[in-house]
Amino acid sequence: MNITKKQSAFLIIAGIILPLLCLTHLFSGQISIESQDFFDALFNYNDKSMSQKIVRELRIPRMVMALIAGAGLSLSGLLMQTLFNNPLAGPFVLGINSGASLFVAFSIMTGIPLLNSGLGIIPSALIGAFVFGIIILFFSAFVRSHISLLLVGLMLGSFTSAIVFIIQSASSSEELKSFTMWAMGSLQKTELSQLPIICLLFVTGVIGSMLLIKPLNTLVIGEDEAKLLGINHKTVRLLIISITALLTGLITALCGPIAFVGLAIPNLVRIVIKTQNHFTLILASILTGGAFILVCDILIQLLESSIHIPINALTSLVGAPFVVLIVLKRLA
Amino acid sequence: MIEFNKTAIGFKSTPLVLIDSLKLDKGQLYILIGKNGSGKSTLLNAIVGIQDLLSGSILIDKKNIQSVSRRVLSKKISLVKPTFPQTDYLTVREFISLGRSPYTNALGRLRKTDNDIISKSLEILNITSLGNKFTSELSDGERQLVSIAKAIAQDTSVILLDEPTAFLDYSNKLLLHQTLKRIAKETNKCIILSSHDLELSIDTACDFLAINTKTSELTTLNSPVSKQDLLDIAFDSKI
Numbered sequence: 001m002n003i004t005k006k007q008s009a010f011l012i013i014a015g016i017i018l019p020l021l022c023l024t025h026l027f028s029g030q031i032s033i034e035s036q037d038f039f040d041a042l043f044n045y046n047d048k049s050m051s052q053k054i055v056r057e058l059r060i061p062r063m064v065m066a067l068i069a070g071a072g073l074s075l076s077g078l079l080m081q082t083l084f085n086n087p088l089a090g091p092f093v094l095g096i097n098s099g100a101s102l103f104v105a106f107s108i109m110t111g112i113p114l115l116n117s118g119l120g121i122i123p124s125a126l127i128g129a130f131v132f133g134i135i136i137l138f139f140s141a142f143v144r145s146h147i148s149l150l151l152v153g154l155m156l157g158s159f160t161s162a163i164v165f166i167i168q169s170a171s172s173s174e175e176l177k178s179f180t181m182w183a184m185g186s187l188q189k190t191e192l193s194q195l196p197i198i199c200l201l202f203v204t205g206v207i208g209s210m211l212l213i214k215p216l217n218t219l220v221i222g223e224d225e226a227k228l229l230g231i232n233h234k235t236v237r238l239l240i241i242s243i244t245a246l247l248t249g250l251i252t253a254l255c256g257p258i259a260f261v262g263l264a265i266p267n268l269v270r271i272v273i274k275t276q277n278h279f280t281l282i283l284a285s286i287l288t289g290g291a292f293i294l295v296c297d298i299l300i301q302l303l304e305s306s307i308h309i310p311i312n313a314l315t316s317l318v319g320a321p322f323v324v325l326i327v328l329k330r331l332a
Numbered sequence: 333m334i335e336f337n338k339t340a341i342g343f344k345s346t347p348l349v350l351i352d353s354l355k356l357d358k359g360q361l362y363i364l365i366g367k368n369g370s371g372k373s374t375l376l377n378a379i380v381g382i383q384d385l386l387s388g389s390i391l392i393d394k395k396n397i398q399s400v401s402r403r404v405l406s407k408k409i410s411l412v413k414p415t416f417p418q419t420d421y422l423t424v425r426e427f428i429s430l431g432r433s434p435y436t437n438a439l440g441r442l443r444k445t446d447n448d449i450i451s452k453s454l455e456i457l458n459i460t461s462l463g464n465k466f467t468s469e470l471s472d473g474e475r476q477l478v479s480i481a482k483a484i485a486q487d488t489s490v491i492l493l494d495e496p497t498a499f500l501d502y503s504n505k506l507l508l509h510q511t512l513k514r515i516a517k518e519t520n521k522c523i524i525l526s527s528h529d530l531e532l533s534i535d536t537a538c539d540f541l542a543i544n545t546k547t548s549e550l551t552t553l554n555s556p557v558s559k560q561d562l563l564d565i566a567f568d569s570k571i
Contacts, residue, residue, distance in 0.1 A: 087420075214440030218433050221417040227382060229433040229486070230406030274466075276422040 014287035072247040074289025077262025090263030095156035099132025100125035100252035109171040129249030133241040185256025185312040260319025339388035366543030406434040431485035453484040472499035
């Protein structure tokens with residue numbers, strides 16, 4: 001599949017805007033910081049300097065998390081939309097987030113030794129996301145209609161939140177507090193020391209998706225057609241779900257549930273660059289998704305002095321109307 | 333080329349098509365006829381390996397299709413389905429290029445030979461001008477031609493077409509019959525096309541595969557075939 005001039009222009013422009021947004025993000029916030037301090041924080045760190053400390057412990061982790069959350073969720077959404085051949089699929093609507101939430105709830109609030117032992121939040125979220133990915137994959141084999149699968153995903157979500165409520169009512173106030181803090185969602189809880197492993201997992205997900213470009217491109221015309229073209233669909237399905245679970249689980253564990261990015265961004269990208277070539281779609285979704293959350297978080301920081309908006313609320317405010325627009329456009 | 337051995341095809345306990353022993357040859361175009369619901373699509377799906385057999389076996393190039401991997405099978409056999417995928421933003425050329433998937437590397441990169449084959453399959457069906465259109469903008473008839481072009485690009489020794497002419501106008505139906513017949517002969521392929529166009533198929537001197545309406549047996553009838561014979565066997569009617 002060829003890349004048109006318009007598509008490469010989109011990628012180049014997005015590729016230029018994204019680093020600029022990263023820089024803007026680093027410099028936004030209540031306390032203004034000199035560029036010299038940024039430079040020193042990275043290459044000549046002095047832990048006595050307050051500014052440098054802020055850069056290392058707050059600004060950089062928050063920027064990287066915003067970037068990875070946006071990019072990772074968009075990529076997950078794209079993969080799920082292609083896998084289920086359903087433009088309204090995404091990690092949130094299909095309940096992958098719920099899986100992560102449920103297992104995090106188990107891990108924080110129950111005494112089940114396997115789940116609240118040294119594992120911590122990240123592995124619990126990864127396992128939860130994967131388990132729910134498999135569940136939705138199982139249902140997708142039986143429900144043929146797009147809408148039915150979405151309904152199954154939503155029911156999975158409701159069912160899960162019911163269980164979470166029950167767990168919550170049975171847990172101590174301390175556990176409850178730490179779970180609620182997590183569930184509110186924030187880009188600020190990541191520490192510098194966690195970044196290498198987070199980046200490694202993210203890059204694994206991206207490279208994994210890149211290796212699946214050919215099966216993804218054939219899945220666009222349906223699973224049966226892909227089979228006839230020699231694609232081993234069972235393996236491919238499992239790989240796609242694993243990558244989605246890895247990215248969604250990771251991001252949900254660190255930032256809490258973030259809605260609509262995975263659903264809205266890949267659709268936006270497809271509408272703008274008009275292609276089904278997944279090489280272009282993957283790159284464009286990563287760049288646009290990253291840019292979207294960076295912009296959201298810059299906005300949040302701008303408004304911080306007067307009102308505190310959780311990231312999940314802002315993405316829903318923007319994402320939900322956009323998804324309605326897509327639905328209306330499809331019906332028209 | 334294709335061999336059937338005591339093959340029974342259908343759903344659960346109700347067999348639709350029975351084939352005791354049959355060999356289909358290279359270089360031939362077969363027209364598959366049968367009543368609605370007689371199992372034409374099911375038979376084609378079984379040959380391509382996406383429908384399990386009730387019993388018996390189907391061999392392609394002496395190999396049991398059930399034991400050949402999908403990747404190998406996709407280079408030997410292609411199927412044009414009666415439905416066209418609802419997909420936005422996929423150009424005709426990109427759609428047809430997916431037919432080259434069995435031959436491209438892990439990243440799906442098209443080589444020059446692949447691109448030449450894609451161009452040629454567009455040319456054969458006179459649809460080169462559609463190349464840059466999105467498949468969502470095509471008419472039903474154009475979609476059928478595009479699906480067939482994809483199967484031609486897949487370059488398999490067996491091509492199965494499930495009612496590919498339903499939406500085609502008369503001249504395109506004729507063109508398709510003649511083209512498929514020529515492709516079968518020139519490139520030594522075995523092509524099976526399910527169709528309800530009895531007259532046209534008789535006129536273009538095709539061989540027939542008919543699903544017997546009483547016994548569910550699949551029988552071959554070699555050209556020239558009389559319409560009355562076909563009606564008697566496949567439709568059980570005296571018209």
